[in-house]
Every structure is written in C-alpha cells, then in structure tokens.
Amino acid sequence: MKSNRVIQIRLQVSTTLWQQMTDARLESARLWNKMVKLHLRFRKHNRKWPTQAQFEKHFARKFRLHSQTIQALIGKFFANIDSTCTNRANGDKRARYPYKEKTYFNPVWKGQHIKQDNNYIILPMGIDPHSRKRNLAICVRLPEQIPQGKIVQAELAFGKLLLTIQNEIEVEKPKVEKIAASDLGSIHLAVVTDSTNSLALVGRGLRSINQGKAKALAQISQLQSRCEKYSRRWKKLQATKRKILRKTQNQTHNLLHKAANEIVNYCKEKEVSKLVVGDITEINRNKKKKSSRRLNQEMGLLSLGVFVGYLKYKLAAIGTELESYSESYTTKTCPACGHKHKPKGRQYHCPKCGFIGVRDEVGAINLLNKFLNKGEIKPQSLIPKGNVKYLRPVRLKDFAKRSSPTDIGLPSIHVLCADG
Numbered sequence: 063m064k065s066n067r068v069i070q071i072r073l074q075v076s077t078t079l080w081q082q083m084t085d086a087r088l089e090s091a092r093l094w095n096k097m098v099k100l101h102l103r104f105r106k107h108n109r110k111w112p113t114q115a116q117f118e119k120h121f122a123r124k125f126r127l128h129s130q131t132i133q134a135l136i137g138k139f140f141a142n143i144d145s146t147c148t149n150r151a152n153g154d155k156r157a158r159y160p161y162k163e164k165t166y167f168n169p170v171w172k173g174q175h176i177k178q179d180n181n182y183i184i185l186p187m188g189i190d191p192h193s194r195k196r197n198l199a200i201c202v203r204l205p206e207q208i209p210q211g212k213i214v215q216a217e218l219a220f221g222k223l224l225l226t227i228q229n230e231i232e233v234e235k236p237k238v239e240k241i242a243a244s245d246l247g248s249i250h251l252a253v254v255t256d257s258t259n260s261l262a263l264v265g266r267g268l269r270s271i272n273q274g275k276a277k278a279l280a281q282i283s284q285l286q287s288r289c290e291k292y293s294r295r296w297k298k299l300q301a302t303k304r305k306i307l308r309k310t311q312n313q314t315h316n317l318l319h320k321a322a323n324e325i326v327n328y329c330k331e332k333e334v335s336k337l338v339v340g341d342i343t344e345i346n347r348n349k350k351k352k353s354s355r356r357l358n359q360e361m362g363l364l365s366l367g368v369f370v371g372y373l374k375y376k377l378a379a380i381g382t383e384l385e386s387y388s389e390s391y392t393t394k395t396c397p398a399c400g401h402k403h404k405p406k407g408r409q410y411h412c413p414k415c416g417f418i419g420v421r422d423e424v425g426a427i428n429l430l431n432k433f434l435n436k437g438e439i440k441p442q443s444l445i446p447k448g449n450v451k452y453l454r455p456v457r458l459k460d461f462a463k464r465s466s467p468t469d470i471g472l473p474s475i476h477v478l479c480a481d482g
C-alpha cells in the first residue's frame with residue numbers, strides 16, 4: 063500500500079525568487095478564476111457542462127505555467143465540482159460550486175515534473191504564451207533533512223512549499239475474516255463491537271467544543287451589533303470570529319483523529335478484518351425526518367464525514383476494510399425478540415420480552431447482525447453482553463479549559479468596546 067505524507071517547508075528566499083513565486087501564484091489564480099467563470103456560464107445557461115478534457119484543451123498554453131501545472135489545477139477544479147455534486151446529491155443543499163474569486167492560488171506540480179538536483183528542487187514553469195520564451199523554473203533549496211520517499215507533489219503556498227512524499231508500506235492483512243460494526247452518533251461518537259467486547263468513545267468532548275464555539279460566537283455577534291458595520295472595531299471582531307472558527311476546527315479534527323486512532327487500536331487488537339459503519343449519506347438524506355434527531359446539530363454531519371474519512375485511511379494502513387451499511391432500525395429493534403420500539407434514555411428496555419441492554423451497544427450489535435444476515439436483524443443471533451468499555455478520546459478537562467472564550471482573545475474585545 064502507498065502512504066502519502068505532506069510536509070511543510072518554510073521558505074526563506076531572495077526577493078527575485080519571491081517575486082517569481084508570487085507571479086506563479088497570481089497566474090494560477092488567473093487560471094482558477096477563468097475556470098470558475100466559464101463553468102458558471104455553462105451552468106447559468108443550462109448548457110451541457112464541459113468535461114475535464116475540454117477544459118484542458120481550452121486552457122492549454124494560455125498561461126505562464128507549466129502544461130502539467132495547468133492540468134493539475136484543472137484536475138483540482140473538477141475534483142471540487144465532483145465533490146460538490148456528490149454533497150448536493152446527498153442532500154447538502156448548501157454545498158456550493160467554486161465561486162470565489164481568488165487573488166492567489168497555489169500552483170501544483172506533479173510526479174516527474176518535479177526535478178531534484180542535490181539539495182534543490184526544481185519546479186518548471188513552461189513557455190510564455192506571448193514571448194514564446196521558456197520561463198525560468200522555480201528553484202528552491204530544500205532543508206538538510208526531509209523524510210525518505212518519493213516526492214509526488216509539490217504545492218507552492220504563501221512562503222511555504224508543501225511536498226507530498228510517498229512511501230510503500232507493507233500491510234499485513236488479518237488472516238481470519240472477522241467483522242465488527244460501529245454505530246456513529248452524538249452521545250457517543252462511536253460504539254464499536256465484535257459482539258463480545260464493545261468500545262464506546264464518549265462524544266462529550268466534541269459537544270463541549272461546539273457549545274463553547276456557539277457561545278463565543280454569540281457573544282461576538284452581540285458586540286458587533288453595537289458597532290457600525292465594516293468599522294474598524296467591527297472588522298476586529300470579525301477577525302476574532304474567524305480565529306475562533308479556525309481554533310475550534312483544529313480542536314475538532316484533533317479529537318476526531320484521536321478517536322479514530324482508538325478504533326484502529328481496537329480493530330488491531332481484536333484482529334478485525336472488516337469494520338461496518340452506518341451509512342452517513344443515508345442520515346443526511348433523512349435529515350428532515352425525525353428519525354435522525356439523535357444526530358442533533360451539536361454533532362455536525364460534517365464532522366461525521368470527516369471522521370469516517372479518517373477511519374477509512376487509518377484502517378487501510380492496518381489492512382482492515384471499511385464498509386458503509388444502512389443502519390435503519392438498528393437502534394429500535396430488540397436483539398432478543400425482534401420487537402421494534404423507540405427506546406427512551408440511554409437504556410434499551412424491550413416492553414415485549416423484557417430484554418435490558420445498553421442502548422448504544424444494542425445499536426452497534428444490531429448493525430453487525432444486520433450486516434451478517436444480509437439486511438435482516440435476526441433475533442437471538444447476537445445478544446449484547448453489556449461488555450462496554452468507555453473511552454474519552456481527549457481529556458474533557460483540557461477541552462473545557464481550552465475552549466473557553468477567555469482563551470481566544472475575548473478580554474481584549476471588552477476593552478475594545480469600553481472606549482467607545
């Protein structure tokens with residue numbers, strides 16, 4: 063299996079080289095903006111959307127960029143369009159196609175077009191469409207130690223070079239087929255079970271991040287309502303808002319990474335060959351119905367998608383497959399008699415046969431049951447044993463402390479507003 067790793071190299075370069083890099087980033091933005099406009103025009107007039115090949119033909123040799131860079135950017139644009147299409151098809155009506163006009167855009171070089179000469183990396187720039195002269199390649203000195211592996215992509219960001227380094231890694235697949243299931247939710251981020259032992263990851267950390275965020279943002283909005291829009295103070299508050307959003311996003315992703323690692327450890331320890339998770343696109347589609355209320359806004363669907371993404375690649379590295387499966391009725395069905403009812407509270411209590419179990423474990427076990435029996439939850443075949451280990455991906459205390467508004471620079475705002 064191939065594993066990709068992105069490293070960031072901070073660049074300290076001469077003024078000339080800086081100028082050259084800025085030019086490349088401006089030129090990439092010019093290409094990007096043209097693509098955005100052109101695609102928008104096709105959508106507006108209800109015309110058949112151009113294909114990637116048509117775009118490549120249209121934009122070839124029209125920019126001061128290497129032909130491969132142009133292709134890479136077109137590829138990026140189309141990947142963007144595709145993912146928006148999928149998100150919209152899955153019910154996310156707020157998903158937008160690329161629309162923003164960019165001032166700068168990161169040019170990308172791929173594979174063989176990145177040349178290496180001793181400590182230098184050479185990024186070719188192609189032929190100038192007007193003067194027909196070959197542009198000078200961007201030549202950057204690399205630090206002494208970069209990780210071993212093949213450089214497959216280089217991206218030029220503001221004062222930074224992002225290198226994607228690829229390595230072949232050997233994956234040892236679990237020998238026997240063993241399937242486990244995971245129920246995703248908000249009270250518990252995930253409950254994994256192999257029908258004997260279950261692991262529940264407590265979702266409170268995630269909720270407290272989101273609550274802290276909502277509170278801080280509300281405070282700022284209130285302060286903003288008192289000052290004139292676009293005034294200096296308003297803009298400062300706006301900057302703080304962005305800072306909070308960025309910070310909470312980092313915290314969320316950090317937590318999701320840790321939670322995914324816990325699940326990977328569980329699968330490794332139990333030698334699980336396949337992990338079945340509830341189909342999250344399905345939840346998205348039923349968003350308007352009450353059935354998905356357990357996924358309240360505190361646990362955004364977005365985070366779930368990111369979480370499943372992390373799980374997928376992390377599990378692939380240990381040879382475990384991830385499969386999505388419809389989770390309808392898994393929380394409602396009694397694993398002992400098959401009676402369906404909506405459980406109240408955190409316990410599952412069947413009114414028909416008297417079965418009592420941990421609700422989240424019931425959900426995960428039923429999902430496993432349903433997957434193994436091809437879409438049918440067979441009563442009596444898998445009974446939850448109540449063997450649940452609870453884990454917090456991140457210590458809650460740290461989060462409560464870190465996500466408090468005072469830490470994100472709110473005190474200065476109070477001062478800010480006191481003088482006017």
Ligand SMILES: [Zn+2]
Nearest residue numbers: 396399412415
């Ligand atoms: Zn029952």
